[in-house]
Amino acid sequence: MKTLRWLASQHQSHNRWLVLMTLLFGVLFDSISWSSSWGIAFPDLTPLILLYWVMALANSNFLLTAFFFGILHDVLYHTGLGTYALIYCLLVYPMLHVRLQLRNKTLLQISLFIGVWMLAHQLLVWLITPANHLAGQNIAFWLAALVSALLWPLIFMILRTLRRNAHIR
Amino acid sequence: MPSPQARSLTSYDHWQFVAACALSLILMVIDEQTQLMMQSRMVLSTLIQPLEWLARLPENWIGQSNQALTDRATLTAEADKLRLQVLLLSQQLQASEQINQENDRLRMLLGVASRVNQSKLMVGLIVDHSPDPFRQIVRINKGTKDNIRNGMPVMDAHGLMGQVLSVNFNESDVLLVSDIAMKIPVRVVRTGARGIVQGDGNTELNLKFLPTTSNIREGDVLETSGLDGRYPSGIPVAEVVNVKSQAGSVFWQVSAQPVAKIGSSREVLLLMGKPLAVESVTP
Incomplete structure (x- = not known):
């Protein structure tokens, strides 16, 4: 019985790599250069993927993951070290409080909720990173929140399929 | 989203949040106010280089397939154009060599050393630009292995492009003159009046x-004044394109176009001069 339990835990920790891989994919996708300034209307995938895992895996708090991927984002985007780490932590922490209630909502309601959450993300980015004060004058920068809400069902479906196939709980 | 071990928040979670935020803030302050994080940033940047290389792949593939689809007529036309350019350039090269020799003789006569020593120049190639459309940063293919600092x-070939912002082993990031964080002390070539040029984050x-008591007009060339000890003096930076006076202000509102072809x-x-500090350049 003990061996079985140990094997189960190994299997689970092995599957946690998938969580990190999806987040790494998000960082990779975010670092792709967009040729048009309308490209900034496409939201960062990393916070969206992070929010999905926070909601889906209610047994972890993901604060360290948020911090680590924030630092990675800072190096990639030449923002001050710790800036995005702070933004991601500020984004994840309130989500930890509401994630259990969110499970009873419909996908459409969660999408709207994600839109509001990503608006807060854009607001934090605009307030904390001086270089983005200029980006804030562009409507496309704020549209990213709306696009996040529209994209959420797709992201949700893909990640849920991955999670179910990998038996991540 | 089922999770059998769903749990409510504990004081451990709260403390972890406070610790993560505090650490982030400390890192931000250290990175902003000191140069201590430069080494860590360099190491992290080198570590994530494979990741950036992967991110560049789709863009490179699109570029390569576009190139493969270029038809023969376009290539022939381009070859003809390039042949003509080679002829013109070799003529210009001869002329510039004569000018260089003349300049050297005049400098020797004046007893002034060359401001930019040819042996201290290195040619780099731009390989990428910042994924953030609101930052004016490009990446070049020279890093610490080439003694870049x-x-x-x-x-x-036309003028000042910018300043090295961060370096990793193989590559470096260059903050362009048009970035909003860039400030360069300059002087107006025609009058010698001094000012500071700042990028507007665009072009x-x-x-x-x-x-407003200074004399400035459209078409005036601005060059580095060399006052900050960071840039040698006399490098062309920009050309004035618009001069306005604002009611109540004692300074001109001057817009200028960079002379370097930054795009x-x-x-x-x-x-490659002596090591230079970068206190004023913050990302």
């Missing part, structure tokens, strides 16, 4: 702190 001035520059240059020159 933070703060080194970068030029193209233009603004000349600041030039009193199209591929080869850049790095001035």
Whole structure:
């Protein structure tokens, strides 16, 4: 019985790599250069993927993951070290409080909720990173929140399929 | 979203949040106010280089397939154009060699050393640009292995392009003159009036702190004054395109266009002088 339990835990920790891989994919996708300034209307995938895992895996708090991927984002985007780490932590922490209630909502309601959450993300980015004060004058920068809400069902479906196939709980 | 071990928040979670935020803030302050994090940033940047290389792949593939689809007629036309350019350039090269020799003789006569020593120049190639459309940062293919250091001035064939912002082993990031964080002390070539040029985050520059008592007009060339000890003096930076006076202000509102082809240059020159500080350049 003990061996079985140990094997189960190994299997689970092995599957946690998938969580990190999806987040790494998000960082990779975010670092792709967009040729048009309308490209900034496409939201960062990393916070969206992070929010999905926070909601889906209610047994972890993901604060360290948020911090680590924030630092990675800072190096990639030449923002001050710790800036995005702070933004991601500020984004994840309130989500930890509401994630259990969110499970009873419909996908459409969660999408709207994600839109509001990503608006807060854009607001934090605009307030904390001086270089983005200029980006804030562009409507496309704020549209990213709306696009996040529209994209959420797709992201949700893909990640849920991955999670179910990998038996991540 | 089922999770059998769903749990409510504990004080451990709260403390972890507070610790993560505090650490982030400390890192931000250290990175902003000191140079201590430069080494860590360099290591992290080198570590994530494979990741950036992967991110560049789709863009490179699109570029390569576009190139493969270029038809023969276009290539022939391009070859003819290039042949003509080679002829013109070789003629210009001969002329410039004569001018260089004449310049050297005159400098020797004046007893003034060359401001930019040719042996201290290195040619780099722009390989990428910042994924953030609101930052004016490009990446070049020279890094610490080529003795590149933070703060080194970068030029193209026309004038000052920017300054090395961060370096990793193989590559470096260059903050362009048009970035909003870039400030360069300059002087107006025609009158000698001094001011500070700041990027507007797009393609233009603004000349600041030039009193309305100074004489400036459209077409004036701005060059580095060399006052900050960071750039050698006399490097062309920008050309004035618009001069306005604002009611109640004692300074001109001057817009200028960078003389360096920051959007199209591929080869850049790095001035390999003594190590330079980068206190004023913050990302």
